[in-house]
Each structure stands twice: as structure tokens, then as C-alpha cells.
Amino acid sequence: MKIINVKDYEEMSQQACSMLLDVIRNEIKPVLGLATGSTPEGLYQHLIEKYNEQKVSFQETTTFNLDEYVGLDRHDPNSYRFFMNEKLFNHVNIPEENTHVPSGIAPDPNQECYDYEQLIQEADRIDVQVLGLGLNGHIGFNEPGTPFNSRTHVVALDESTRQANARFFDSINDVPTQAITMGIETIMESKSIILLVSGEKKAEPLARLVYGEISEDFPASILQKHENVTIIADEAACANLR
Numbered sequence: 001m002k003i004i005n006v007k008d009y010e011e012m013s014q015q016a017c018s019m020l021l022d023v024i025r026n027e028i029k030p031v032l033g034l035a036t037g038s039t040p041e042g043l044y045q046h047l048i049e050k051y052n053e054q055k056v057s058f059q060e061t062t063t064f065n066l067d068e069y070v071g072l073d074r075h076d077p078n079s080y081r082f083f084m085n086e087k088l089f090n091h092v093n094i095p096e097e098n099t100h101v102p103s104g105i106a107p108d109p110n111q112e113c114y115d116y117e118q119l120i121q122e123a124d125r126i127d128v129q130v131l132g133l134g135l136n137g138h139i140g141f142n143e144p145g146t147p148f149n150s151r152t153h154v155v156a157l158d159e160s161t162r163q164a165n166a167r168f169f170d171s172i173n174d175v176p177t178q179a180i181t182m183g184i185e186t187i188m189e190s191k192s193i194i195l196l197v198s199g200e201k202k203a204e205p206l207a208r209l210v211y212g213e214i215s216e217d218f219p220a221s222i223l224q225k226h227e228n229v230t231i232i233a234d235e236a237a238c239a240n241l242r
């Protein structure tokens with residue numbers, strides 16, 4: 001794993017942006033894996049700026065998001081589809097049909113998982129997968145205990161994850177209890193991975209990811225085994241690294 005230690009959130013976002021731009025410019029048909037949450041928002045802002053400056057085109061880009069809440073439709077402001085439209089897709093020239101987020105309201109969520117996994121396989125590969133880090137070590141919504149050989153599946157969200165995400169909802173009771181997430185094996189098949197980590201709350205999980213035992217109890221630890229992972233972490237998040 002390569003660790004890039006940057007000053008702050010802004011520098012993390014800039015670095016991530018320039019790495020994604022390299023992929024988008026170098027691949028004929030780039031395939032990006034994207035995350036939601038607070039961590040990648042700055043990255044998306046920078047991508048929009050580069051697009052506005054005509055430094056990049058998303059015309060040939062395909063995207064796959066990591067996850068979606070079960071029960072929320074695309075117009076719900078808390079759905080991850082809504083987030084992606086608002087934070088990135090609506091502001092650049094990516095064709096809508098090239099953007100993929102699992103449907104939270106599919107009549108059969110397990111079928112939706114199967115179909116989503118098929119779409120990823122048909123795209124052949126994800127060139128670069130952007131990840132954030134959950135406080136409990138989750139990546140995507142793969143909570144502790146998720147088998148490392150999992151593919152896209154329905155998960156019951158940890159109480160700690162629901163609490164961490166309650167800040168976006170009116171109350172904790174409104175936070176869905178289930179989500180669809182790309183599996184750990186699906187994520188690990190990406191050609192490269194960029195993990196973004198910012199803030200002091202992430203210092204302990206980041207140290208565990210880097211030095212800890214590789215265990216399904218801490219899903220992000222599997223990244224130690226991936227051949228091409230870059231961690232971009234700010235000073236606060238690096239506090240516990242030696």
C-alpha cells in the first residue's frame with residue numbers, strides 16, 4: 001500500500017482529483033468506482049471545476065457506485081443516487097446511462113444485486129475504485145463479519161453505521177436498516193483503489209487498517225492484500241501512523 005500523507009482535506013481532494021484525471025485521460029473507456037459520504041465531496045467538486053475549465057471530458061466514462069440504501073428512491077435527498085446526481089453527475093457531461101447506482105426500490109433487492117454485479121462484470125473491470133473508510137472498518141457497506149469473498153449483496157447496517165450517518169437524516173429512526181453494497185471481492189477486483197481518509201476520528205481505524213491483522217472483523221484490512229492501493233490521508237487521520 002502506498003500512503004500519501006497530505007496536510008488537510010483540501011489537499012487530499014486535490015491529489016485524488018489528479019489521480020482520477022490521469023485515469024480518465026489515459027483510458028479509452030474509463031470505468032470509475034465511486035463512493036458517497038462526506039469524504040469524497042471535495043474530490044467531486046474538483047472534478048467539476050476541471051470539467052468547467054475544459055480540462056476533462058466524461059463523455060466516455062462509466063461509473064459504478066459502491067452502495068445504496070434499501071427503501072430510498074432516486075428522488076429521496078438521502079439516497080446515494082440523489083447525492084451523486086447533485087454532487088457530480090448533473091454538473092459534468094457524463095451520459096446518464098453510463099452512471100450506475102444500485103436501485104434502492106427494486107422489487108427484489110437480491111435480484112438487483114445479481115443484476116448490478118452482472119453489469120460490473122460486463123464492463124470488464126473497474127479501473128479505479130474510490131473508497132472512504134467507515135469508523136468500524138467498513139468499505140462500501142461491508143460491515144464487520146462480511147465474508148471476504150462476498151459479491152454485491154444486501155446488508156443489515158450496523159447500529160454504529162446508522163448512527164454515524166444519522167447526521168444526514170431528520171432522526172436516527174429515518175436511517176434505513178438495510179443497504180445494497182458491492183461485495184468485498186467485487187471491490188478487490190478493481191485494477192486500482194484510492195482510499196481517502198480525513199479527520200481525527202479516522203486515525204484509529206486507519207492505523208488498524210495499515211498495521212492490524214487481516215480479518216473479516218475489520219473489512220478494510222483486506223486492502224493490505226491488493227496490489228495497487230493508494231491511501232491519501234490528511235495529517236489528522238495519520239496521527240496514529242508510525
Ligand code: F6R
Pocket residue numbers: 034035036037038039040066067131132133134135138139140141
Ligand atoms: C459510501 C460508503 C461508505 C463511506 C464510509 C465513510 O458510499 O461506501 O463506506 O465511504 O462510511 O463515510 P464518510 O466519508 O461520510 O466518513
